[in-house]
Amino acid sequence: MRCKRYQMWEAVSCGADLLIPLSRPSITEAERAAVLEVLDSGQLANGPRALTFADRVALRAGGDPWGGVATSSGTAALALALKVLRIPAGSEIITSAYGFCATPAVIEHHECRPVFVDCLRSGLIDPDAVRRAVTRSTSSVLGADLYGSLCDWHRIREVVPPSVQLIADSCEALGAERDGGAIMTHPVDAATFGHFPNKQICAAEGGVLLVRDIGVAERARCLTSHGRDGVRVVEPGFNYRMSELHAALGLAQLDRFQELQQRRSEIAHWYTAHLPACVRPLPTDPGRSWFVYVVTCDRPAVEVVRELEARGVQARRYFPPLTYEPAWCHVREAFPMAAHLGTHAVALPFFPDLTTDQQRAVIEALAEVVADGRPGSSAA
Numbered sequence: 001m002r003c004k005r006y007q008m009w010e011a012v013s014c015g016a017d018l019l020i021p022l023s024r025p026s027i028t029e030a031e032r033a034a035v036l037e038v039l040d041s042g043q044l045a046n047g048p049r050a051l052t053f054a055d056r057v058a059l060r061a062g063g064d065p066w067g068g069v070a071t072s073s074g075t076a077a078l079a080l081a082l083k084v085l086r087i088p089a090g091s092e093i094i095t096s097a098y099g100f101c102a103t104p105a106v107i108e109h110h111e112c113r114p115v116f117v118d119c120l121r122s123g124l125i126d127p128d129a130v131r132r133a134v135t136r137s138t139s140s141v142l143g144a145d146l147y148g149s150l151c152d153w154h155r156i157r158e159v160v161p162p163s164v165q166l167i168a169d170s171c172e173a174l175g176a177e178r179d180g181g182a183i184m185t186h187p188v189d190a191a192t193f194g195h196f197p198n199k200q201i202c203a204a205e206g207g208v209l210l211v212r213d214i215g216v217a218e219r220a221r222c223l224t225s226h227g228r229d230g231v232r233v234v235e236p237g238f239n240y241r242m243s244e245l246h247a248a249l250g251l252a253q254l255d256r257f258q259e260l261q262q263r264r265s266e267i268a269h270w271y272t273a274h275l276p277a278c279v280r281p282l283p284t285d286p287g288r289s290w291f292v293y294v295v296t297c298d299r300p301a302v303e304v305v306r307e308l309e310a311r312g313v314q315a316r317r318y319f320p321p322l323t324y325e326p327a328w329c330h331v332r333e334a335f336p337m338a339a340h341l342g343t344h345a346v347a348l349p350f351f352p353d354l355t356t357d358q359q360r361a362v363i364e365a366l367a368e369v370v371a372d373g374r375p376g377s378s379a380a
């Protein structure tokens with residue numbers, strides 16, 4: 001009998017029969033050499049690379065390098081953001097009903113109440129829904145810059161009181177711009193980035209928190225390493241450190257940022273030009289930093305994913321609606337757009353080294369799947 005841990009791994013892995021994975025990091029000799037250099041150096045943690053990685057992510061995000069703090073994951077960066085911005089426990093944090101589970105999870109862990117609101121067709125949080133959700137207990141808005149597109153933070157700033165802090169979960173959006181500016185040129189108090197292997201910049205695991213105040217960043221840096229200021233434990237902290245191995249990998253990837261984005265963008269445009277007629281890409285914007293390629297069609301996403309995988313193409317519902325998950329199914333309100341995207345949005349294989357032959361195979365499989373489900377529908 002298989003143990004539960006193995007079953008969990010099996011549920012999230014792509015399986016041996018899948019020919020085309022959903023995602024795969026692009027690793028070259030440069031990344032290998034960078035990681036080996038760390039192994040040979042003997043300094044695997046608490047070194048200069050994590051600091052440099054945070055500086056470089058800060059610069060790419062339009063922020064001050066002094067405000068960047070490297071962390072062990074995007075989720076750790078989010079948790080740290082709530083802590084160092086001193087979001088009061090028991091307060092309400094407005095967030096989208098559509099997105100990744102880490103976003104509302106950190107709100108719960110901070111002992112705040114996630115107040116879910118609906119999203120726009122793009123999947124990004126709807127500023128008008130944010131406006132309607134504000135109460136006297138609202139401390140902050142935690143919106144996710146999903147799929148490499150930035151939320152309309154200027155509009156969100158306009159519709160909430162000045163005391164409400166804005167936190168951008170930009171874990172999917174390193175390199176994204178809106179109105180010509182990267183995230184830290186927008187009126188957010190903090191932004192977080194994630195560097196899981198599928199992200200624009202892979203560090204295997206890792207994250208970065210960006211804040212505006214250097215003192216706040218200093219405290220965040222201290223908290224990532226047990227609350228030590230170098231000599232003493234000045235407050236109870238965490239181990240949220242990024243290792244030097246992860247930082248070295250991330251730095252080598254940052255050197256290739258343009259090349260990796262160029263490739264992702266070419267793949268996205270090729271997909272868009274070749275989609276079956278009844279399959280639609282999600283709306284995009286010129287400042288997008290390509291991360292995933294998500295489509296909707298009339299068939300339910302669960303069926304599309306199952307049938308693509310039966311044809312050797314890995315796909316994912318992206319994302320299932322958060323309030324359908326057991327963790328949040330007690331939330332009674334309806335979120336029509338989140339429900340629509342959650343039941344119809346499917347992520348297709350998308351990574352820099354995806355070949356044109358693989359893309360053709362994805363489109364052929366997709367055309368078969370949508371034609372199967374809707375007799376007579378166009379799948380040219």
Ligand SMILES: Cc1ncc(COP(=O)(O)O)c(C=O)c1O
Nearest residue numbers: 073074075100102144171194195
């Ligand atoms: C929107 C969003 N927020 C948070 C996270 C969490 O990042 P990590 O997996 O690095 O903890 C992710 C990662 O997939 C994400 O996509």
